[in-house]
Amino acid sequence: MDKNEKQIQSEIASHIGRLLRESFGKGPQSIYVNISRPFIVIYLRNFLSPTEKILLQQDQVDSVRHTRDLVMKSLIPEIKAYLLLAEMNIREFYYDWGFDNYSGILVGMESDRHSLLYSPQEWYAGKEELHGEMEKISQQIQKKPEEIRSYLINERTLLVVRTGMLISLGKELIRLGFEESLKLAEHNLERRHLFNNNQLQKIFQSRISDIFMDWNFHLDKSVTVFILNPSK
Structure with missing residues (x-):
C-alpha cells in the first residue's frame, strides 16, 4: 500500500x-x-x-x-x-x-x-465450499441464490454478495410496507444459521471474530462480511 x-x-x-x-x-x-x-x-x-x-x-x-x-x-x-x-x-x-x-x-x-x-481477489482457499454453505443457508431461509460472488478484501476480511433470493412472500411483504420486519427476520435467522455452522471455521481454517449481513431488497441483493482471525 x-x-x-x-x-x-x-x-x-x-x-x-x-x-x-x-x-x-x-x-x-x-x-x-x-x-x-x-x-x-x-x-x-x-x-x-x-x-x-x-x-x-x-x-x-x-x-x-x-x-x-x-x-x-x-x-x-x-x-x-x-x-x-x-x-x-x-x-x-x-x-x-x-x-x-x-x-x-x-x-x-x-x-x-x-x-x-477493478478486480479484488476472487480466488482463495475454500471458496467453493463457502459458496456451497451460503447456498444451503439461503435455501433454508428463502431460496437458492441466482448468483454468489465473494472477495477476499484482505486476510481478515471476506465479503460475499448474493443476488436473487427473494421468494414471492418476501416480495409481497415489501409491497405491503413490512420491509423492516422482513429484514429483522432475515437477519435473526441468517445470523443463527451462520454462527451455529461448524463447517465455516473449517473452511476458513481460521477463527471467525465477527459476521455481518445486510440486504437491499429492491435490488434483491445480500452482502455478508466475515471478519477472520487467522492464526499466524
Missing part, C-alpha cells in the same frame, strides 16, 4: 469517526478502512454509547437497531459525498452491527462501471 493510499484510508477513518461521534455521542474506539475497489469496507470496534449499553442490558436490541437505522439514513448521503473526494462513486451502501462485540461494518459498492475496471 503506498503512502497516498494509507493517507486516504486514515482520512476516511477520521471523518467517519467524527460523524459517528457527533451523531451518537460516542464514536468507535478503532476504525479500520479497507479499499479494494469496487468495494470499501469499514470495520468499527468498541462502538456503543452509554445509553445503548443500558438498553442492551435490558434486552432492547431491536430498539437500539431501529434507532441506529434512523441515524444511518441521515449519515449515508454524507458518507457517500465524502467518499467522492477519494474518487469513489458509491452506488450501494450496506451496514450491520455486532452488538455482542460492540462492533459494526459499513460497506460501500461502486457503480457497475467501476466494477469492470
Whole structure:
C-alpha cells in the first residue's frame, strides 16, 4: 500500500469517526478502512454509547437497531459525498452491527462501471465450499441464490454478495410496507444459521471474530462480511 493510499484510508477513518461521534455521542474506539475497489469496507470496534449499553442490558436490541437505522439514513448521503473526494462513486451502501462485540461494518459498492475496471481477489482457499454453505443457508431461509460472488478484501476480511433470493412472500411483504420486519427476520435467522455452522471455521481454517449481513431488497441483493482471525 503506498503512502497516498494509507493517507486516504486514515482520512476516511477520521471523518467517519467524527460523524459517528457527533451523531451518537460516542464514536468507535478503532476504525479500520479497507479499499479494494469496487468495494470499501469499514470495520468499527468498541462502538456503543452509554445509553445503548443500558438498553442492551435490558434486552432492547431491536430498539437500539431501529434507532441506529434512523441515524444511518441521515449519515449515508454524507458518507457517500465524502467518499467522492477519494474518487469513489458509491452506488450501494450496506451496514450491520455486532452488538455482542460492540462492533459494526459499513460497506460501500461502486457503480457497475467501476466494477469492470477493478478486480479484488476472487480466488482463495475454500471458496467453493463457502459458496456451497451460503447456498444451503439461503435455501433454508428463502431460496437458492441466482448468483454468489465473494472477495477476499484482505486476510481478515471476506465479503460475499448474493443476488436473487427473494421468494414471492418476501416480495409481497415489501409491497405491503413490512420491509423492516422482513429484514429483522432475515437477519435473526441468517445470523443463527451462520454462527451455529461448524463447517465455516473449517473452511476458513481460521477463527471467525465477527459476521455481518445486510440486504437491499429492491435490488434483491445480500452482502455478508466475515471478519477472520487467522492464526499466524
